Amino acid sequence: MLDAAVLDEMADIVAEAQAAPHTIAKLTEKHPGMTIDDGYAVQDRLLARWEADGRSLIGLKAGLTSKAKMEQMGVNEPSFAMLMRDMQDPEGSTIPTDKLIHPRVEAEIAFVMKDELSGENVTIDEILDATDYVQPALEVLDSRFEKFKFDLESVIADNASSARFVMGGRPRRPRDLDLRTIGLVMEIDGEIVATASSGAVLGHPARSIQMLVTWLHGRGRTLPAGSIVLTGGATEAIAVKTGNAVFARFQDMGEISVRIG
Amino acid sequence: MALDQTTIERAGDELLDAYRGNTTVAPLRDRYEGIDIVDAYRIQEHFMNRRYAAGERIVGKKIGVTSKAVQEMIGVFEPDFGQLTDIMQIENGGTADLDKLIQPKAEAEIAFVLKEDLVGPGITATDVIRATDHVRACFEIVDSRIDNWDIRIQDTVADNASCGVFVLGEDKIDPRDVDLTLAGLLVEKDGEPVATGVGAAVQGSPPNAVAWLANTLGRLGMPFRAGEIILSGSLAPLIPVAHGDRLAAYIGGIGTCEVSFANGGAAALFRTQEAADA
Structure with missing residues (x-):
């Protein structure tokens, strides 16, 4: 584990790069001994600052949830990051990009929890029971690292490239759907740019929550009732630019439409 | 210039020998100079005519090369088709005998079963939905009689669109009850x-692929009948298979299809299972 002073300094660097958007060098360049736990320790520091600024945590997200992405990064669990209330934009809105460097959009399934989840071995059934509803989501990612090139330690410290997110379409009860096989089509300016099935996330998007709750348990935490969880991109993340209209359709869950500002 | 009839028959005979001998031949495109897609369909016709003469009966069609990724790989921007015959069908949950296949791979697809003839040209997706009795989940086990799957469009068309065997799931869904695109x-x-994968990966939506087929068959003067099964094109990349594998496809709003793979077929798989249990 790196010194507290080093972690504080990393949190400064990331917080500044997010607030006055600019790219930074990978954090591991200066501190090659940085670990994944160090990355999460930087996240904890970011949260403390953001909460001190009056911002509030509204949920958590999972990244690297496809087998291909995990293999690419050489890991066997997803990365997790924080969703703040002011990161959410309404369906049908124009997403502000003045704070974004090189945004990318991915489509995924969001869970809204009604009950707290805790423990090491929560089951898929328990997760579905604890879910208020599921809904289509678009996540706008933005890396503070040059050209989206990073290692796992650095990207976790950068709150896993979180930037903005949108939820929309039809809220559905999770047991009314087969969440392994929700087909998705994402279009930009009327052209299909990505197609997927919700099963691309670990075979079932609730498996992301399963791993999230286990990870939280390891840190002495739980997933609070009322949390939003973004379960991870079913599609790949596609680069967007100002003026793009992004449209995603989800089988039996409706659609989300936003414009990139 | 089109290949002459003798050459067409020679190429079709070659493929038939490979099919029967469970072996492969070098790509046709390198050996039959000037072979084009029309020639390739004539070769397919000869190859299949000889199989019908030996007792196989047409039960439907398969559509291939329907995804953007495969079209780009092969450099052809339209689908192709092959014939399904009675001996290719395996029951749902059954076992594909790897000894009777050469270099099989699995594709999961949406199958259409027609209740009316579809006679092109001029057929649209609307006509397809109207003429469809039901859709169901299916596996197509593709196989190639060409060395190492080294195919271009002429090779695969001549080789009956690389068709191997297929499995239909049991649930039959009215196309009015499901969003096939999603x-x-x-x-x-x-x-x-x-x-x-997702339905949209097949020509934007699977009924578009079936309409393409009806129009293509119409132009060629080939029949497309009520009762035929149409495998509309793969929703996902090819899946490699090996002895002992069991695959299950789940398609949202449509159903499930399952198939196992074994050298020596179901009996061999059963023996393997018993040995594992013992």
Whole structure:
């Protein structure tokens, strides 16, 4: 584990790069001994600052949830990051990009929890029971690292490239759907740019929550009732630019439409 | 210049020998100078005519080369088709005998079963939905009689669009009851996710592929009859298969299809299972 002073300094660097958007060098360049736990320790520091600024945590997200992405990064669990209330934009809105460097959009399934989840071995059934509803989501990612090139330690410290997110379409009860096989089509300016099935996330998007709750348990935490969880991109993340209209359709869950500002 | 009839028959005979001998031949495109897609369909016709003469009966069609990724790989921007015959069908949950296949791979698809003839040209997706009795989940086990799957469009068309065997799921769904464009797919191999996809990957929506087929057959003067099964094109990339694998395809709003693979067929798989249990 790196010194507290080093972690504080990393949190400064990331917080500044997010607030006055600019790219930074990978954090591991200066501190090659940085670990994944160090990355999460930087996240904890970011949260403390953001909460001190009056911002509030509204949920958590999972990244690297496809087998291909995990293999690419050489890991066997997803990365997790924080969703703040002011990161959410309404369906049908124009997403502000003045704070974004090189945004990318991915489509995924969001869970809204009604009950707290805790423990090491929560089951898929328990997760579905604890879910208020599921809904289509678009996540706008933005890396503070040059050209989206990073290692796992650095990207976790950068709150896993979180930037903005949108939820929309039809809220559905999770047991009314087969969440392994929700087909998705994402279009930009009327052209299909990505197609997927919700099963691309670990075979079932609730498996992301399963791993999230286990990870939280390891840190002495739980997933609070009322949390939003973004379960991870079913599609790949596609680069967007100002003026793009992004449209995603989800089988039996409706659609989300936003414009990139 | 089109290939002459003798050459067409020679190429078709070659493929038939490979099919019967469970072996492969070098790509046709390198050996039959000037071979084009029209020639390739004539070769397919000869290859299949000889199989019908030996007792196989047409039960439907398969559509291939329907995804953008495969079209780009092969450099052809329209689908192709092959004939399905009675001996290619395996029951749902059954076992594909790897000894009777050469270099099989699995594709999960949406199958259409027609209740009316579809006579092109001029057929649209609307006509397809109207003429469809039901759709169901299916596996197509593709196979190639060409060395190492080294195919271009002429090779695969001549080789009956690389058709091997197929499996239909049991659930029959009225196309009015499902969003075929957004039908999502998950394929599991022995319970682990191995492939995903969506209906839109097939020509924008699977009925578009069936309309293309009806129009193409209409132009060629070939029949497309009520009762035929149409495998409309793969929703996901090809899945490699090996002895002992069990694949399950789940398609959103449509159903499930399962198939196992074994050298020596179901009996051999059963013996393997018994040995494992013992």
